[in-house]
Amino acid sequence: MRTYLSVIAFLCFFSAASFAQKKKADLIIHSATIVDVATGKTIPHKIIVINGNKITAVADQQQLGFYTSKKIINAKGKYIMPGLWDMHMHFGGGDTLIEENKNLLPLYVVNGITSIRDCAADLSPAVLQWRKEINEGKLTGPTIFTAGPKLEGFRSIWVGDIEVDNSSQLHKAIDSLQKLKVDFVKITDNTMKPELYLEALTEVRLTGLQITGHIPAALTLTEVSNAGLSAVEHISYLLRAGNKNEKEFADKISAGNMTAKQYNQLLLQQFDTVAAMQVYRHLAKNGTAVVPTLSISFTTAYLDQDTHQFDEQLQYIGKGLRNTYAWRIERAAKDTGEAITYRHQLIERAAGLLPLLLKAGVKIIAGTDAGYLNSFVYPGFALHKELELMVQYGLTNQQALTAAVINGPAFLGKQKLYGSVAPGKMADLLLLNENPLKQISATKTIYTVILKGEVFDRARLDAMLLEIKRKAAAE
Numbered sequence: 001m002r003t004y005l006s007v008i009a010f011l012c013f014f015s016a017a018s019f020a021q022k023k024k025a026d027l028i029i030h031s032a033t034i035v036d037v038a039t040g041k042t043i044p045h046k047i048i049v050i051n052g053n054k055i056t057a058v059a060d061q062q063q064l065g066f067y068t069s070k071k072i073i074n075a076k077g078k079y080i081m082p083g084l085w086d087m088h089m090h091f092g093g094g095d096t097l098i099e100e101n102k103n104l105l106p107l108y109v110v111n112g113i114t115s116i117r118d119c120a121a122d123l124s125p126a127v128l129q130w131r132k133e134i135n136e137g138k139l140t141g142p143t144i145f146t147a148g149p150k151l152e153g154f155r156s157i158w159v160g161d162i163e164v165d166n167s168s169q170l171h172k173a174i175d176s177l178q179k180l181k182v183d184f185v186k187i188t189d190n191t192m193k194p195e196l197y198l199e200a201l202t203e204v205r206l207t208g209l210q211i212t213g214h215i216p217a218a219l220t221l222t223e224v225s226n227a228g229l230s231a232v233e234h235i236s237y238l239l240r241a242g243n244k245n246e247k248e249f250a251d252k253i254s255a256g257n258m259t260a261k262q263y264n265q266l267l268l269q270q271f272d273t274v275a276a277m278q279v280y281r282h283l284a285k286n287g288t289a290v291v292p293t294l295s296i297s298f299t300t301a302y303l304d305q306d307t308h309q310f311d312e313q314l315q316y317i318g319k320g321l322r323n324t325y326a327w328r329i330e331r332a333a334k335d336t337g338e339a340i341t342y343r344h345q346l347i348e349r350a351a352g353l354l355p356l357l358l359k360a361g362v363k364i365i366a367g368t369d370a371g372y373l374n375s376f377v378y379p380g381f382a383l384h385k386e387l388e389l390m391v392q393y394g395l396t397n398q399q400a401l402t403a404a405v406i407n408g409p410a411f412l413g414k415q416k417l418y419g420s421v422a423p424g425k426m427a428d429l430l431l432l433n434e435n436p437l438k439q440i441s442a443t444k445t446i447y448t449v450i451l452k453g454e455v456f457d458r459a460r461l462d463a464m465l466l467e468i469k470r471k472a473a474a475e
Protein backbone atom coordinates (compact mmCIF):
# COMPACT_ATOMS: atom_id res chain seq x y z
CA MET A 1 0.00 0.00 0.00
CA ARG A 2 2.76 2.35 0.95
CA THR A 3 4.62 1.60 -2.31
CA TYR A 4 1.44 2.19 -4.30
CA LEU A 5 0.90 5.63 -2.65
CA SER A 6 4.43 6.71 -3.14
CA VAL A 7 4.27 5.78 -6.84
CA ILE A 8 1.17 7.99 -7.19
CA ALA A 9 2.95 10.81 -5.33
CA PHE A 10 5.90 10.36 -7.63
CA LEU A 11 3.77 10.53 -10.77
CA CYS A 12 1.86 13.59 -9.50
CA PHE A 13 5.11 15.30 -8.75
CA PHE A 14 6.48 14.71 -12.24
CA SER A 15 3.33 15.71 -14.06
CA ALA A 16 3.16 18.91 -11.98
CA ALA A 17 6.73 19.70 -12.89
CA SER A 18 6.31 19.03 -16.58
CA PHE A 19 3.01 20.87 -17.00
CA ALA A 20 3.95 23.91 -14.96
CA GLN A 21 5.91 26.68 -16.64
CA LYS A 22 9.54 25.89 -15.92
CA LYS A 23 11.55 28.73 -14.46
CA LYS A 24 14.48 29.73 -16.62
CA ALA A 25 17.83 30.19 -14.96
CA ASP A 26 21.29 31.17 -16.14
CA LEU A 27 22.85 28.34 -14.20
CA ILE A 28 21.63 25.42 -12.13
CA ILE A 29 23.79 23.38 -9.80
CA HIS A 30 22.12 20.18 -8.62
CA SER A 31 22.75 17.23 -6.31
CA ALA A 32 24.89 19.54 -4.22
CA THR A 33 25.89 19.28 -0.60
CA ILE A 34 25.94 22.78 0.82
CA VAL A 35 28.51 23.67 3.47
CA ASP A 36 26.65 25.93 5.87
CA VAL A 37 29.59 27.70 7.46
CA ALA A 38 27.48 29.55 10.05
CA THR A 39 26.12 26.35 11.62
CA GLY A 40 28.99 24.04 10.70
CA LYS A 41 26.58 21.59 9.07
CA THR A 42 26.35 20.11 5.61
CA ILE A 43 23.00 20.13 3.81
CA PRO A 44 22.75 17.45 1.11
CA HIS A 45 20.52 17.06 -1.97
CA LYS A 46 20.15 20.72 -2.90
CA ILE A 47 19.82 22.67 -6.09
CA ILE A 48 21.20 26.16 -6.41
CA VAL A 49 19.67 28.45 -8.99
CA ILE A 50 21.75 31.34 -10.29
CA ASN A 51 20.66 34.29 -12.40
CA GLY A 52 23.15 36.96 -13.40
CA ASN A 53 25.62 37.35 -10.55
CA LYS A 54 23.22 36.25 -7.80
CA ILE A 55 21.84 33.10 -6.25
CA THR A 56 18.10 33.38 -6.80
CA ALA A 57 16.93 30.12 -5.22
CA VAL A 58 18.14 27.22 -3.15
CA ALA A 59 15.74 24.28 -3.17
CA ASP A 60 15.45 20.57 -2.54
CA GLN A 61 16.71 18.23 -5.22
CA GLN A 62 13.13 17.05 -6.01
CA GLN A 63 12.35 20.51 -7.35
CA LEU A 64 14.92 20.26 -10.13
CA GLY A 65 12.13 19.70 -12.63
CA PHE A 66 10.73 23.17 -11.94
CA TYR A 67 13.78 24.85 -13.41
CA THR A 68 15.45 24.91 -16.77
CA SER A 69 18.81 26.20 -17.89
CA LYS A 70 21.30 25.82 -20.71
CA LYS A 71 24.01 25.52 -18.09
CA ILE A 72 23.65 22.73 -15.57
CA ILE A 73 26.31 21.44 -13.19
CA ASN A 74 25.89 18.05 -11.60
CA ALA A 75 27.54 18.50 -8.22
CA LYS A 76 26.98 14.98 -6.95
CA GLY A 77 29.59 14.22 -4.32
CA LYS A 78 30.80 17.83 -4.25
CA TYR A 79 30.69 20.32 -1.40
CA ILE A 80 29.54 23.87 -2.13
CA MET A 81 30.59 26.82 -0.04
CA PRO A 82 30.93 30.59 -0.48
CA GLY A 83 34.12 31.81 -2.19
CA LEU A 84 37.03 32.61 0.12
CA TRP A 85 38.12 36.12 1.13
CA ASP A 86 41.72 37.15 1.68
CA MET A 87 41.27 40.12 3.97
CA HIS A 88 44.88 41.27 3.99
CA MET A 89 46.96 41.42 0.84
CA HIS A 90 48.92 44.04 -1.06
CA PHE A 91 49.38 45.09 -4.64
CA GLY A 92 52.65 46.97 -4.91
CA GLY A 93 56.25 47.26 -5.89
CA GLY A 94 56.19 50.33 -8.12
CA ASP A 95 54.85 51.14 -11.57
CA THR A 96 57.22 48.75 -13.34
CA LEU A 97 55.45 45.86 -11.59
CA ILE A 98 51.88 46.85 -12.52
CA GLU A 99 51.52 44.04 -15.07
CA GLU A 100 52.99 41.46 -12.69
CA ASN A 101 50.53 42.52 -10.03
CA LYS A 102 47.68 42.37 -12.54
CA ASN A 103 48.74 38.80 -13.37
CA LEU A 104 47.96 37.90 -9.73
CA LEU A 105 44.25 38.60 -10.20
CA PRO A 106 43.52 35.27 -11.98
CA LEU A 107 45.79 33.51 -9.46
CA TYR A 108 43.34 34.46 -6.72
CA VAL A 109 40.40 33.17 -8.75
CA VAL A 110 42.13 29.86 -9.52
CA ASN A 111 42.65 29.40 -5.79
CA GLY A 112 39.00 30.06 -5.01
CA ILE A 113 39.59 33.52 -3.54
CA THR A 114 36.66 35.54 -4.81
CA SER A 115 37.24 38.73 -2.78
CA ILE A 116 40.39 40.44 -1.59
CA ARG A 117 41.13 43.40 0.67
CA ASP A 118 44.12 45.40 -0.55
CA CYS A 119 45.78 46.89 2.52
CA ALA A 120 47.57 49.70 0.67
CA ALA A 121 50.92 50.15 -1.02
CA ASP A 122 52.21 52.16 -3.95
CA LEU A 123 49.92 51.14 -6.81
CA SER A 124 46.66 52.74 -5.73
CA PRO A 125 45.66 54.25 -9.12
CA ALA A 126 46.08 50.87 -10.86
CA VAL A 127 44.24 49.02 -8.08
CA LEU A 128 41.33 51.48 -8.18
CA GLN A 129 41.17 51.00 -11.97
CA TRP A 130 41.13 47.18 -11.61
CA ARG A 131 38.43 47.43 -8.95
CA LYS A 132 36.29 49.39 -11.41
CA GLU A 133 36.95 47.09 -14.38
CA ILE A 134 36.25 43.96 -12.31
CA ASN A 135 33.00 45.47 -10.99
CA GLU A 136 31.99 46.32 -14.56
CA GLY A 137 32.77 42.78 -15.72
CA LYS A 138 35.57 43.93 -18.04
CA LEU A 139 38.38 42.22 -16.16
CA THR A 140 38.53 38.76 -14.55
CA GLY A 141 39.54 38.90 -10.94
CA PRO A 142 38.29 38.72 -7.37
CA THR A 143 36.17 41.59 -6.10
CA ILE A 144 38.63 44.16 -4.79
CA PHE A 145 38.16 46.18 -1.63
CA THR A 146 40.99 48.66 -1.29
CA ALA A 147 42.36 51.13 1.22
CA GLY A 148 43.89 53.27 -1.51
CA PRO A 149 47.01 55.00 -0.14
CA LYS A 150 47.49 54.53 3.58
CA LEU A 151 47.87 57.15 6.29
CA GLU A 152 51.32 57.69 7.73
CA GLY A 153 53.42 60.32 9.45
CA PHE A 154 55.83 62.75 7.85
CA ARG A 155 58.76 61.15 5.95
CA SER A 156 57.79 57.54 6.63
CA ILE A 157 59.71 54.62 5.14
CA TRP A 158 56.71 53.72 2.97
CA VAL A 159 56.27 54.68 -0.65
CA GLY A 160 52.86 55.79 -1.92
CA ASP A 161 51.32 56.68 1.46
CA ILE A 162 49.60 59.93 2.44
CA GLU A 163 51.79 61.59 5.05
CA VAL A 164 50.16 63.76 7.69
CA ASP A 165 51.80 65.82 10.36
CA ASN A 166 48.91 67.75 11.86
CA SER A 167 45.11 67.86 12.12
CA SER A 168 44.47 69.97 9.06
CA GLN A 169 46.59 67.67 6.88
CA LEU A 170 44.74 64.73 8.38
CA HIS A 171 41.37 66.18 7.43
CA LYS A 172 42.55 66.86 3.88
CA ALA A 173 43.84 63.29 3.67
CA ILE A 174 40.52 61.85 4.82
CA ASP A 175 38.69 64.03 2.26
CA SER A 176 40.93 62.78 -0.52
CA LEU A 177 40.38 59.14 0.51
CA GLN A 178 36.64 59.68 0.47
CA LYS A 179 36.90 61.17 -3.03
CA LEU A 180 38.73 58.01 -4.16
CA LYS A 181 35.79 56.03 -2.71
CA VAL A 182 38.15 53.74 -0.81
CA ASP A 183 36.52 50.77 0.92
CA PHE A 184 38.30 51.31 4.23
CA VAL A 185 41.33 53.19 5.57
CA LYS A 186 44.71 51.72 6.49
CA ILE A 187 47.01 53.41 8.98
CA THR A 188 50.55 52.50 10.07
CA ASP A 189 52.88 53.79 12.72
CA ASN A 190 56.31 54.32 11.21
CA THR A 191 56.45 58.09 11.78
CA MET A 192 52.83 58.75 12.69
CA LYS A 193 52.54 60.79 15.88
CA PRO A 194 50.58 58.79 18.46
CA GLU A 195 48.13 61.62 19.22
CA LEU A 196 47.49 62.19 15.51
CA TYR A 197 47.03 58.43 15.09
CA LEU A 198 44.26 58.46 17.72
CA GLU A 199 42.65 61.48 16.08
CA ALA A 200 42.78 59.71 12.70
CA LEU A 201 40.95 56.68 14.13
CA THR A 202 38.13 58.79 15.50
CA GLU A 203 37.83 61.06 12.47
CA VAL A 204 37.82 58.22 9.96
CA ARG A 205 35.13 56.34 11.89
CA LEU A 206 32.98 59.49 11.84
CA THR A 207 32.93 59.22 8.02
CA GLY A 208 31.46 55.73 8.32
CA LEU A 209 34.61 54.02 7.00
CA GLN A 210 36.46 51.30 8.90
CA ILE A 211 40.09 51.90 9.78
CA THR A 212 42.63 49.17 10.41
CA GLY A 213 46.36 49.09 10.94
CA HIS A 214 49.53 48.65 12.90
CA ILE A 215 49.67 50.04 16.43
CA PRO A 216 52.20 52.58 17.69
CA ALA A 217 54.18 51.16 20.61
CA ALA A 218 53.40 54.32 22.56
CA LEU A 219 49.68 53.48 22.67
CA THR A 220 47.84 50.68 24.42
CA LEU A 221 45.41 48.32 22.74
CA THR A 222 42.65 49.74 24.91
CA GLU A 223 43.45 53.30 23.81
CA VAL A 224 43.39 52.49 20.10
CA SER A 225 40.27 50.37 20.45
CA ASN A 226 38.46 53.13 22.34
CA ALA A 227 39.51 55.69 19.74
CA GLY A 228 37.90 53.58 17.01
CA LEU A 229 40.42 51.15 15.51
CA SER A 230 38.24 48.67 13.60
CA ALA A 231 40.79 45.88 13.36
CA VAL A 232 44.33 45.14 14.45
CA GLU A 233 46.47 43.90 11.55
CA HIS A 234 48.91 41.13 12.66
CA ILE A 235 48.43 39.09 15.81
CA SER A 236 51.75 39.92 17.51
CA TYR A 237 50.34 43.25 18.72
CA LEU A 238 47.90 41.27 20.85
CA LEU A 239 50.74 40.10 23.08
CA ARG A 240 50.81 43.58 24.58
CA ALA A 241 47.54 42.89 26.35
CA GLY A 242 49.33 40.32 28.48
CA ASN A 243 51.40 43.04 30.08
CA LYS A 244 49.81 44.16 33.33
CA ASN A 245 51.62 47.45 32.99
CA GLU A 246 50.85 48.04 29.34
CA LYS A 247 50.37 51.78 29.89
CA GLU A 248 53.62 52.12 31.83
CA PHE A 249 55.59 50.44 29.05
CA ALA A 250 53.82 52.47 26.38
CA ASP A 251 54.88 55.61 28.25
CA LYS A 252 58.46 54.36 28.51
CA ILE A 253 58.51 53.84 24.79
CA SER A 254 57.10 57.27 24.02
CA ALA A 255 59.73 58.79 26.31
CA GLY A 256 62.42 56.87 24.38
CA ASN A 257 63.39 54.76 27.39
CA MET A 258 62.68 51.43 25.77
CA THR A 259 62.92 49.98 22.25
CA ALA A 260 60.13 48.02 20.59
CA LYS A 261 62.32 44.91 20.64
CA GLN A 262 63.01 45.19 24.36
CA TYR A 263 59.31 45.65 24.82
CA ASN A 264 58.51 42.46 22.89
CA GLN A 265 61.10 40.50 24.84
CA LEU A 266 59.51 41.62 28.09
CA LEU A 267 56.13 40.57 26.78
CA LEU A 268 57.42 37.07 26.16
CA GLN A 269 58.74 36.84 29.70
CA GLN A 270 55.79 38.18 31.62
CA PHE A 271 52.61 37.43 29.71
CA ASP A 272 49.63 37.50 32.06
CA THR A 273 46.57 35.66 30.75
CA VAL A 274 44.12 37.29 33.15
CA ALA A 275 45.25 40.79 32.14
CA ALA A 276 45.14 39.82 28.48
CA MET A 277 41.62 38.43 28.69
CA GLN A 278 40.42 41.65 30.25
CA VAL A 279 41.77 43.64 27.30
CA TYR A 280 40.46 41.13 24.73
CA ARG A 281 36.97 41.30 26.21
CA HIS A 282 37.17 45.06 25.94
CA LEU A 283 38.20 44.78 22.26
CA ALA A 284 35.28 42.42 21.67
CA LYS A 285 32.87 44.86 23.33
CA ASN A 286 34.15 47.69 21.11
CA GLY A 287 33.95 45.47 18.03
CA THR A 288 37.69 45.68 17.37
CA ALA A 289 38.57 42.66 15.22
CA VAL A 290 41.91 40.95 14.60
CA VAL A 291 43.46 39.94 11.27
CA PRO A 292 46.22 37.57 12.48
CA THR A 293 48.15 37.20 9.14
CA LEU A 294 49.84 34.05 10.44
CA SER A 295 51.09 33.19 6.94
CA ILE A 296 53.58 36.03 6.75
CA SER A 297 54.69 35.69 10.37
CA PHE A 298 55.37 31.96 10.14
CA THR A 299 57.05 32.21 6.76
CA THR A 300 59.47 34.91 7.90
CA ALA A 301 60.00 33.51 11.40
CA TYR A 302 61.07 30.14 10.01
CA LEU A 303 63.20 31.26 7.05
CA ASP A 304 66.12 29.61 8.86
CA GLN A 305 64.42 26.23 8.36
CA ASP A 306 62.83 26.78 4.96
CA THR A 307 64.19 29.25 2.43
CA HIS A 308 61.41 28.42 -0.05
CA GLN A 309 63.80 28.44 -2.98
CA PHE A 310 62.15 25.46 -4.63
CA ASP A 311 58.50 26.25 -3.91
CA GLU A 312 56.33 25.15 -6.80
CA GLN A 313 54.25 28.33 -6.46
CA LEU A 314 57.23 30.54 -7.38
CA GLN A 315 56.55 29.81 -11.04
CA TYR A 316 53.32 31.83 -10.87
CA ILE A 317 55.08 34.94 -9.58
CA GLY A 318 56.81 37.34 -11.97
CA LYS A 319 60.53 38.00 -11.71
CA GLY A 320 60.11 41.58 -10.49
CA LEU A 321 57.89 40.47 -7.60
CA ARG A 322 60.20 37.57 -6.81
CA ASN A 323 63.04 40.08 -6.57
CA THR A 324 61.15 42.01 -3.88
CA TYR A 325 61.28 38.82 -1.77
CA ALA A 326 65.07 38.92 -1.50
CA TRP A 327 65.38 41.46 1.30
CA ARG A 328 63.82 39.18 3.89
CA ILE A 329 66.21 36.37 2.99
CA GLU A 330 69.15 38.77 3.28
CA ARG A 331 67.88 40.15 6.58
CA ALA A 332 67.20 36.68 8.00
CA ALA A 333 70.69 35.51 6.97
CA LYS A 334 72.20 38.19 9.21
CA ASP A 335 70.25 37.06 12.25
CA THR A 336 72.08 35.52 15.18
CA GLY A 337 70.93 32.27 16.75
CA GLU A 338 69.43 34.32 19.56
CA ALA A 339 67.46 36.50 17.16
CA ILE A 340 66.14 33.40 15.37
CA THR A 341 65.02 31.81 18.63
CA TYR A 342 63.32 35.05 19.59
CA ARG A 343 61.46 35.17 16.24
CA HIS A 344 60.22 31.62 16.71
CA GLN A 345 59.13 32.30 20.28
CA LEU A 346 57.34 35.48 19.34
CA ILE A 347 55.19 33.96 16.63
CA GLU A 348 54.48 30.76 18.55
CA ARG A 349 53.31 32.78 21.55
CA ALA A 350 51.34 35.20 19.41
CA ALA A 351 49.59 32.47 17.40
CA GLY A 352 48.83 30.75 20.70
CA LEU A 353 46.61 33.73 21.57
CA LEU A 354 43.97 32.71 19.04
CA PRO A 355 41.92 30.56 21.47
CA LEU A 356 41.98 33.38 24.06
CA LEU A 357 40.75 35.90 21.50
CA LEU A 358 37.95 33.56 20.44
CA LYS A 359 37.00 32.94 24.05
CA ALA A 360 36.82 36.68 24.64
CA GLY A 361 34.54 37.07 21.63
CA VAL A 362 36.96 38.94 19.38
CA LYS A 363 36.19 38.50 15.68
CA ILE A 364 39.02 36.79 13.80
CA ILE A 365 39.37 37.67 10.12
CA ALA A 366 41.44 35.64 7.65
CA GLY A 367 44.16 37.51 5.80
CA THR A 368 47.61 36.53 4.59
CA ASP A 369 49.66 39.66 3.82
CA ALA A 370 50.40 38.17 0.39
CA GLY A 371 51.99 40.46 -2.14
CA TYR A 372 55.20 42.26 -2.97
CA LEU A 373 57.92 42.34 -0.28
CA ASN A 374 56.12 39.65 1.68
CA SER A 375 58.33 36.82 0.68
CA PHE A 376 56.88 33.42 -0.20
CA VAL A 377 53.38 34.28 0.93
CA TYR A 378 51.88 33.41 -2.43
CA PRO A 379 48.77 35.26 -3.58
CA GLY A 380 45.81 32.91 -3.66
CA PHE A 381 47.63 29.86 -2.33
CA ALA A 382 48.44 31.57 0.97
CA LEU A 383 44.86 31.83 2.19
CA HIS A 384 44.60 28.04 2.33
CA LYS A 385 47.77 27.96 4.40
CA GLU A 386 46.36 30.70 6.64
CA LEU A 387 43.28 28.57 7.33
CA GLU A 388 45.46 25.54 8.10
CA LEU A 389 47.57 27.60 10.51
CA MET A 390 44.45 28.92 12.22
CA VAL A 391 43.28 25.37 12.80
CA GLN A 392 46.74 24.28 13.92
CA TYR A 393 46.68 27.05 16.55
CA GLY A 394 43.27 26.34 17.99
CA LEU A 395 40.40 27.26 15.71
CA THR A 396 37.96 24.58 14.60
CA ASN A 397 37.56 24.03 10.87
CA GLN A 398 34.26 25.86 11.07
CA GLN A 399 35.78 28.82 12.92
CA ALA A 400 38.56 29.10 10.35
CA LEU A 401 36.05 29.04 7.48
CA THR A 402 33.97 31.64 9.34
CA ALA A 403 37.04 33.89 9.53
CA ALA A 404 37.32 33.79 5.74
CA VAL A 405 33.76 33.73 4.39
CA ILE A 406 31.60 35.34 7.10
CA ASN A 407 33.79 37.65 9.17
CA GLY A 408 35.54 39.04 6.08
CA PRO A 409 32.44 40.39 4.34
CA ALA A 410 30.74 41.33 7.62
CA PHE A 411 33.70 43.51 8.53
CA LEU A 412 33.17 45.53 5.36
CA GLY A 413 29.39 45.70 5.90
CA LYS A 414 28.72 43.26 3.05
CA GLN A 415 27.02 40.50 5.06
CA LYS A 416 23.76 40.81 3.08
CA LEU A 417 25.51 39.84 -0.14
CA TYR A 418 27.98 37.27 1.15
CA GLY A 419 28.60 34.64 3.79
CA SER A 420 26.31 31.78 2.83
CA VAL A 421 24.82 29.81 -0.04
CA ALA A 422 21.36 31.38 0.00
CA PRO A 423 18.96 33.34 -2.21
CA GLY A 424 19.98 36.98 -2.64
CA LYS A 425 23.66 36.25 -2.09
CA MET A 426 26.36 36.87 -4.66
CA ALA A 427 27.05 33.79 -6.80
CA ASP A 428 30.67 33.52 -5.65
CA LEU A 429 30.97 29.83 -4.90
CA LEU A 430 33.44 26.99 -4.58
CA LEU A 431 32.67 23.40 -5.50
CA LEU A 432 35.06 21.20 -3.59
CA ASN A 433 35.84 17.51 -3.90
CA GLU A 434 36.11 17.13 -0.14
CA ASN A 435 34.35 18.49 2.94
CA PRO A 436 36.24 21.45 4.49
CA LEU A 437 34.32 21.07 7.77
CA LYS A 438 36.02 17.69 8.19
CA GLN A 439 39.48 18.67 6.98
CA ILE A 440 40.43 22.31 6.47
CA SER A 441 42.86 21.49 3.66
CA ALA A 442 39.81 20.43 1.63
CA THR A 443 39.48 24.08 0.57
CA LYS A 444 42.30 23.25 -1.84
CA THR A 445 40.36 20.44 -3.56
CA ILE A 446 38.76 22.85 -6.00
CA TYR A 447 36.52 21.27 -8.63
CA THR A 448 34.89 24.47 -9.90
CA VAL A 449 34.87 28.16 -8.99
CA ILE A 450 31.80 30.29 -9.67
CA LEU A 451 32.65 33.97 -9.79
CA LYS A 452 29.64 36.29 -9.92
CA GLY A 453 27.73 33.58 -11.76
CA GLU A 454 30.52 32.77 -14.21
CA VAL A 455 31.68 29.15 -14.24
CA PHE A 456 35.37 28.28 -14.05
CA ASP A 457 35.50 24.49 -14.22
CA ARG A 458 38.67 22.51 -13.50
CA ALA A 459 39.80 22.53 -17.14
CA ARG A 460 39.40 26.30 -17.34
CA LEU A 461 41.21 26.81 -14.02
CA ASP A 462 44.09 24.62 -15.18
CA ALA A 463 44.31 26.56 -18.44
CA MET A 464 44.43 29.80 -16.42
CA LEU A 465 47.26 28.43 -14.29
CA LEU A 466 49.26 27.64 -17.43
CA GLU A 467 48.65 31.13 -18.79
CA ILE A 468 49.68 32.76 -15.48
CA LYS A 469 52.84 30.66 -15.49
CA ARG A 470 53.60 31.61 -19.10
CA LYS A 471 53.17 35.33 -18.35
CA ALA A 472 55.19 35.12 -15.13
CA ALA A 473 58.06 33.51 -17.01
CA ALA A 474 57.93 36.19 -19.70
CA GLU A 475 57.97 39.04 -17.16
Ligand SMILES: [Zn+2]
Pocket: 088, 089, 090, 119, 369
Ligand atom coordinates in the same frame (compact mmCIF):
# COMPACT_ATOMS: atom_id res chain seq x y z
ZN1 LIG B 1 50.30 44.01 5.17
